[in-house]
Structures are given as structure tokens and as C-alpha cells.
Amino acid sequence: xxxxxxxxxxxxxxxxxxxxxxxxxxxxxxxxxxxxxxxxxxxxxxxxxxxxxxxxxxxxxxxxxxxxxxxxxxxxxxxxxxxxxxxxxxxxxxxxxxxxxxxxxxx
Amino acid sequence: xxxxxxxxxxxxxxxxxxxxxxxxxxxxxxxxxxxxxxxxxxxxxxxxxxxxxxxxxxxxxxxxxxxxxxxxxxxxxxxxxxxxxxxxxxxxxxxxxxxxxxxxxxx
DNA sequence: AGGATGGGTGGATGATTGTCAAACAATCCC
DNA sequence: GGGATTGTTTGACAATCATCCACCCATCCT
Numbered sequence: 001x002x003x004x005x006x007x008x009x010x011x012x013x014x015x016x017x018x019x020x021x022x023x024x025x026x027x028x029x030x031x032x033x034x035x036x037x038x039x040x041x042x043x044x045x046x047x048x049x050x051x052x053x054x055x056x057x058x059x060x061x062x063x064x065x066x067x068x069x070x071x072x073x074x075x076x077x078x079x080x081x082x083x084x085x086x087x088x089x090x091x092x093x094x095x096x097x098x099x100x101x102x103x104x105x106x107x
Numbered sequence: 108x109x110x111x112x113x114x115x116x117x118x119x120x121x122x123x124x125x126x127x128x129x130x131x132x133x134x135x136x137x138x139x140x141x142x143x144x145x146x147x148x149x150x151x152x153x154x155x156x157x158x159x160x161x162x163x164x165x166x167x168x169x170x171x172x173x174x175x176x177x178x179x180x181x182x183x184x185x186x187x188x189x190x191x192x193x194x195x196x197x198x199x200x201x202x203x204x205x206x207x208x209x210x211x212x213x214x
Numbered sequence: 215a216g217g218a219t220g221g222g223t224g225g226a227t228g229a230t231t232g233t234c235a236a237a238c239a240a241t242c243c244c
Numbered sequence: 245g246g247g248a249t250t251g252t253t254t255g256a257c258a259a260t261c262a263t264c265c266a267c268c269c270a271t272c273c274t
Binding site: 026028055056057058061065078079080086 | 252261262263264265266271273
């Protein structure tokens with residue numbers, strides 16, 4: 001586990017609301033958000049998320065947008081990247097926002 | 108008042124979350140949203156909102172994006188357009204979203 | 215070592231977007 | 245009617261963006 005690192009991401013205090021909304025104002029990234037709502041870590045492979053039609057580099061691009069907005073965090077372990085939601089950080093920065101967005105997205 | 112009409116806008120049930128987030132994922136439109144949070148009707152003139160540097164046609168464009176996303180409604184009366192938040196409709200469509208966004212934007 | 219696996223990088227491309235400017239339209243006022 | 249007010253529309257332009265493709269890099273496995 002000593003080789004475990006995280007890809008660059010903004011500090012919690014630096015997460016910007018408009019940047020987050022811009023990141024989520026895209027159908028692909030909203031689909032990713034909903035998939036990550038289970039709190040688990042996910043690989044970068046979007047198969048099974050209804051995004052099979054997208055090229056892997058396109059998914060990589062969307063994951064970077066989400067991470068740089070502060071929505072997700074990416075842990076590097078060997079060949080694999082584990083992406084998960086920054087739920088605690090987002091709740092601290094914008095209380096209730098994530099829950100409200102996920103509830104709205106579920107309807 | 109017989110000449111009062113509303114510019115085209117989506118029905119409440121047709122308001123799409125991703126479209127709303129896309130509309131609000133822009134600093135100018137977020138500024139407009141915050142200004143409209145008082146629930147009052149506003150003219151299309153953005154002076155006094157910290158948007159003095161923008162051309163009037165640019166503001167007109169942003170107001171259209173907000174309206175077509177279902178965030179605002181525009182009442183036409185004579186020469187004037189009165190823009191206001193669709194708070195009731197948004198609360199019905201996405202409960203709690205508007206309040207959470209406005210609270211987040213205030214921080 | 216060599217191949218397979220999981221992803222990222224860089225370029226290219228077409229679509230969308232934010233902005234301004236100039237022209238236009240409708241209304242109000244003198 | 246004529247001018248001033250309030251916004252919209254259209255066109256142009258640069259910037260951003262989503263997507264694909266080809267290639268690269270690191271890691272794992274045999």
C-alpha cells in the first residue's frame with residue numbers, strides 16, 4: 001500500500017460551486033455521478049454503466065473533469081485507478097448539495 | 108394587463124436536471140440567480156448586479172439560457188421584460204435543490 | 215523477456231458557447 | 245411624428261468542449 005497515491009485534486013476549501021455545476025451539467029458525467037453514489041470505489045472502465053459507446057479516452061477525460069472540480073477522488077494502485085465520490089468533502093463544503101442532487105437525479 | 112404574456116419556457120415536468128446544472132455552471136448566470144433569489148421581478152438591465160461590463164445582448168443571451176432551462180420566467184409588459192425565479196416550479200420538480208444551491212452560492 | 219491489461223496523452227475535428235457589434239422591433243413620451 | 249427607452253436578433257469570432265484515434269506508459273502475469 002505504500003505505492004498508493006492520489007491524482008491531483010482541489011482542496012476541500014477550494015471546491016468552487018460553479019465549477020462543480022459545470023462538471024455535472026453534462027449527461028455523461030451525471031451518469032458517472034449516479035454510479036458513484038454508492039460510495040464504493042470504481043475502476044475507470046465504464047462498461048455496465050450504460051456508457052459502452054464511449055471511447056476509453058473520452059471516459060478518461062470526463063473523469064478528469066470530475067476530479068479537477070472536486071467531485072471525485074482517484075486513488076492509484078498499480079495499474080488500476082479507483083475512483084470514488086468525495087462525499088465527506090462535498091458535504092463539508094456545500095452541506096446537503098450532494099444528497100439533493102442525487103435525489104433530483106433519481107427522479 | 109391584457110397585453111401581459113410570458114416568453115416560452117418548459118413545463119414544470121419537462122425541466123431537466125442536467126440542463127439546469129448546465130445553465131448554472133456559468134459565473135454570469137450564477138450571479139443572475141443569486142440576484143433573483145429575492146423572489147422579486149427584475150428588469151433585463153444588469154446594472155447594479157456587478158455585470159456592468161457585459162453587453163446588453165450578452166445578458167439577453169444568458170437570460171434566454173436560464174429561461175429555456177426552466178430556471179426563470181419572463182413576463183412581457185410593454186417595453187419591459189420582468190424576469191423572476193420559478194421557485195414554486197423548481198421546488199415541485201426538484202425539492203430542496205434551489206435552497207441548497209443558493210445556500211452553497213452564498214458561502 | 216514478452217505479452218496482456220488498465221489507463222493516460224496528444225493531436226485532430228466538429229459542435230457548442232460567450233462575447234461584442236450593428237441592426238432591428240416594439241413601446242413610451244413629448 | 246420623432247426621439248428615447250428596453251430588449252431581441254443576427255452575424256462574426258475566438259475559446260472551450262466532447263469525441264475519436266493512435267500511441268505511449270506502467271504494471272501484472274506467464
